[in-house]
Amino acid sequence: MKLKYLTVVLLFSIYLPLQSQEFGFGVKGGLNTISIGDIITVGSNGANGPVAGLVFEPQKDLGFQFGGYFFAQFGKLYVRPELNYFSSKSYYDFPNRQAEWSTSKIDFPILVGYDLIGPISVYAGPGFSFFGDTTIEGVQETGFTTGDAGPDIKTTAISFNIGIAFRYKRLGIDLRYELGQTEVAEEREDFIRSTFGVNLADLQSYNPNILSLSVSYDIFRTDAQNIGSLFSGLFKNNKCYCPYKK
Structure with a gap:
């Protein structure tokens, strides 16, 4: 399945320059936060453990992302x-x-995006995700748990992205919200109570929605003459920045 989606993206990227007015590619990187499910204690957490029904809401922390893109x-x-x-x-x-x-x-x-006014644009589109390991610190696999030790996220998932972007010459700033379309099912986890103070608990079902902020840089653009670049004047208007003259 991974190879199929990769092939589609590759063929799409090859076809677009043939039909576009301008195209280019670049790199990007930034920070993100993710929305996940609450954890609720269940059953007996031991004489000194928390009572059943105690809710622990996830506290967001910053993650990171990096990658590349092509545009037409x-x-x-x-x-x-x-x-x-x-x-x-x-x-x-x-x-x-x-x-x-x-x-x-x-x-x-x-x-797919649309230039609203000046350097500001909005966009939306589907995303195809391939997850690696997902873990919760302190979870142990016992006869009380559901599945493996930790959240059982499907390795492949589909999401929907919406966002707004600001571009100045080769630089861009991108604020995006990714809505996960594949729900992670509720699971029972068994934590190490002596370390964390919690024993049996249910991780509630959730969609892994992500809010991200990134900065991008266009390495190559066909309209580089219009936005300025290191070689923006090369062989233009009878100027030649080279060892010989015509």
């Missing part, structure tokens, strides 16, 4: 396939100490 411009419209790596994390404030939740994924969003 059609007047005010543009199409932008990307390839990104995400590392995201949150934590739970348990009675004895914090437990970190973390995951990573590779993302293939295909975005």
Whole structure:
């Protein structure tokens, strides 16, 4: 399945320059936060443990992402396939100490945007995600747990992206919200009570929604003459910045 989506993105990226007015590619990186489910204690947490029904809400922490993109411009419209790596994390404030939740994924969003006014544009589009390991610190696999030790996130998932972007010459700033379309099912986890102060608890179902802020840089653009670059005057208007003259 990964190869199929990668092939589609690759063929799409090859086809777009043939039809576009302008095109280019670049690199990007930034920070993100992710929304995940509450943890609720259940059953007996031991004589000195928390009572059943105690809710621990996830506290957002900053993750990071980096990647690359290709874009093709059609007047005010543009199409932008990307390839990104995400590392995201949150934590739970348990009675004895914090437990970190973390995951990573590779993302293939295909975005369609529209230039609103000046350097500001809006965009939306689907994303295809391939998750790596997802863990919660302190979870142990026992006969009381559901599945493996930690959240059982599907390795492949689909999301929907919406965002707003600001571009100045080769630089861009991008604020994006990614809505996960694949729900993570509720699971029962068994924590190390002596370390975290929690024993049995349910991780509530959730969609892994991500808010991200990134900075991008266009390495190559076909309209580089219009935005300025190191070689913006090369062989233009009878100027030649080279050892010989015509």
